[in-house]
Amino acid sequence: MLKISHIAKTFNPGTVNEKKAIEDLSLELKKGDFATIIGSNGAGKSTLFNAVCGDFMTDAGAIELDGRDITFMPQHVRAKEIGRLYQDPMRGTAPGMTIEENLALAAGKGGWLSHTSRQEKERFREELKKLDIGLEERMSHPVGLLSGGQRQALTLLMATMNPPKLLLLDEHTAALDPGTAEKVLNLTKRIVEEYQLTCLMITHNMQSAIDLGNRILMMDSGNIVLDIGEGEKKNMTVDALLEKFKTGAGKALDNDRILLSD
């Protein structure tokens, strides 16, 4: 489904601030793969997502999605097939617009001059009901009034409303309180299973990296240093994972958020 071959990205080349964010990274995801990504600070996890989404063009290499070369495709065109959630719940929704208006934009049905139809509104209500957080009763409220967890759940719904070929989750529960985070995570699991989505998820929680998905990718200094497949992943523990990382990257994992979280 996703095929990344030998991509590289250097920021501020030729200056003192030169930073090689990604170096010769290759990755292949099969349809229906759900891989979790963990890695040290500045390992290039978010940069990888930015490259796949087209926030910037890579310096070298190629990216293919579902057999189509998207290396130079503009960001908003890729967005048709790639859903993305950020850590910041504020980034995925327009706060000054109502829940219904946000959903209408995400659904993207009809011509430019068409209004949201009644059937569509009904469909939004049904979808919101499935989230089970009471948003279906507040469709005409501005999104700015929702809590972080509610906004993140709504963003998840918006990103998967037209099931994307690839779903990218960038620590999308990290800014939420533990209870809400769990709710949103369960919701994520359900939606990914329901639509059989191909999914990449960055997390700093080693346990959820082990619990979720069928693959674990570990990143360090701009590359994937470890790729743990389904068989090996089943019996994995947090300690074994840390040990594996040490051998893979040649140094201990230095992500303070991972080490400080339990």
Next chain:
Amino acid sequence: MTIATMLSLGETALKLGLICSLTVLALFLSYSMLNVCDLSTDGCFTFGAAVGAVVAVSGHPFLSVIAAMLAGVLSGFVTAILQTKLGVDSLLAGIIVNTALYSVNIAVMGGSSLINMNRTVTVFSMMKEALSSTPLKGREDIIVALIAVILVVAFLVFFLKTRLGLAIRATGNNSDMVKSSSINPVFTTIIGLCVANAFTALSGCLLSQSQKSVDINIGQGMVTIALASLLIGGTLLGRGGIFVRAVGMVLGSFIFRLVYTIALRFNMPAFMLKLVSSVIVVLAISGPYLKQQWPQIRRRLTHRKGGR
């Protein structure tokens, strides 16, 4: 002040308020919705007036209104391209287009800085004839302006609820979200500015035709006047649906003109208009800011009084 003078003051304010409210509605789209402060407004207003006048003088009263709006679309398109495709900062793009339009406007007016339309057939003179034997005789300015305002408000209410309208609003609200909804924010910005500037130019065209002349300075300071009206309207009817807010804009424009006409009546010199509108804009923007800062300022003051 007699009732008659009060009524005539109200009528002047209503006429100017309605015509200029088209510019306020333009800023409602570009400033409030798209979150772009379009400083080409002054030039575009004059552009609409100049193009409208030239076409009207050549004998096409209806075409003049359409031509003026198309001129506005063109001006908005250039401003939008500068800021979305050519890397010019959005404020600077407006200022550049505004400056360029000064030359363009004089060129459109055939090298002169004034066009007289005393004997020209315009939508206003046609309406005057049509109303000559009805009770509305002599009210043609208000009627024409009212029709234009109703059409523009109706269009905005329809437009801002379409998918394109939603996308324009979201672009001003959170452009990250627009990109991830697979909409190109460059496209929405261009459309938004084109539509907004069409209204600004329409406003200029109608103002010049109602006062039967265009002067190269007709649009000067319009952006501040319109912003003042927009902020007044926003305080009155800032919450609610698009329709309520759009009506608020028209109301704000009327109130601004009313206050100004009354002030003129009390011997405020006419040249003070621009100072007054600037002060209103500053008050309307700084007021809420200072109100928010006030507890901190007060705390500092009491701290100093009781202090060391």
